[in-house]
Amino acid sequence: MFLFLISFGLAGTDGTIRGKITDVNGVALPGANVILPELSMGAASDMDGNYLILNIPVGKYDVVVSMMGYKKTTMKGVHVLMDQTLWLNFKLEEEIVAGEEVEVIGQKALVERGTTSKKITVSKEAIQALPIRDLTELYTLQSGVVKVESRNKSVPGHEERGIEEIHVRGGRSGQIAYMMDGMYLRNPIFGSIGSGTRLNLFAVKEFDWQPGGFNAEYGDAQSAVSNFHT
Incomplete structure (x- = not known):
C-alpha cells in the first residue's frame, strides 16, 4: 500500500522522492531499503521510518522497498x-x-601454525588401514624409534614374552610420556611410564606423536610424547 503527493521545490533539473515506511499497523520501520534499480540509487529509512532520495534524473522508474522479515514491495512507473x-x-x-540449509565441512589444516613442536597425527581411518596387530606397532612406524623386548622382565602369565620397550632417538624407554585422552599411563607392574595398557585398534579415534620439541607441560617426557584419543 502506498500514498503519494507532489510538492514544488527550488528550481533545478532533478527531482526528489521522499516518504515514510511503516508496517500495516502504522508502526515506523527503521532501516528499510528504498531502491531505484535502474539508477542504482536509494536510501534507508531513519528511526522514524522516513527516507529521502535526492538528485533523481527526470524520468519513470520502479521503486523497490525491502526489509528483512517483510514482503518486498515494488511500485512501477513512478x-x-x-x-x-x-x-x-x-x-x-x-x-x-x-x-x-548450509552445510559446512570442517577440514584440518595441513600445517598447524600455532604448534612449535614436531607433531604427527594419525587418524582413525589410517590406523585401521595400517598392517598392524596392535597399537604398540604404531611406534615402530615412526622415524627414530626402536622397539626392544626385554628378556630380563617378563609379563606375568606370559613368561615367554618380554616387556616391550620403546626407544626414541637413543633415549631410554622411561623417557617417553604415554598418555590416553590427556592422562598419563603408568606401567601397572613396574610403576614407570610405559605401554603396559594395550588397546584395541577400533577403540582409538586418533594418535598423536611428538618426538621432540614439546612444551614444558609434559614435564615427565624427555624423548617423546604419545597420546591416544578414544
Whole structure:
C-alpha cells in the first residue's frame, strides 16, 4: 500500500522522492531499503521510518522497498518530474523468512601454525588401514624409534614374552610420556611410564606423536610424547 503527493521545490533539473515506511499497523520501520534499480540509487529509512532520495534524473522508474522479515514491495512507473518532490509512503506486510540449509565441512589444516613442536597425527581411518596387530606397532612406524623386548622382565602369565620397550632417538624407554585422552599411563607392574595398557585398534579415534620439541607441560617426557584419543 502506498500514498503519494507532489510538492514544488527550488528550481533545478532533478527531482526528489521522499516518504515514510511503516508496517500495516502504522508502526515506523527503521532501516528499510528504498531502491531505484535502474539508477542504482536509494536510501534507508531513519528511526522514524522516513527516507529521502535526492538528485533523481527526470524520468519513470520502479521503486523497490525491502526489509528483512517483510514482503518486498515494488511500485512501477513512478514519474519523477523536474523541480518536484514526490511523496511515496509504503506499508509493508510481514513475511516468514525461510533460510536455506548450509552445510559446512570442517577440514584440518595441513600445517598447524600455532604448534612449535614436531607433531604427527594419525587418524582413525589410517590406523585401521595400517598392517598392524596392535597399537604398540604404531611406534615402530615412526622415524627414530626402536622397539626392544626385554628378556630380563617378563609379563606375568606370559613368561615367554618380554616387556616391550620403546626407544626414541637413543633415549631410554622411561623417557617417553604415554598418555590416553590427556592422562598419563603408568606401567601397572613396574610403576614407570610405559605401554603396559594395550588397546584395541577400533577403540582409538586418533594418535598423536611428538618426538621432540614439546612444551614444558609434559614435564615427565624427555624423548617423546604419545597420546591416544578414544
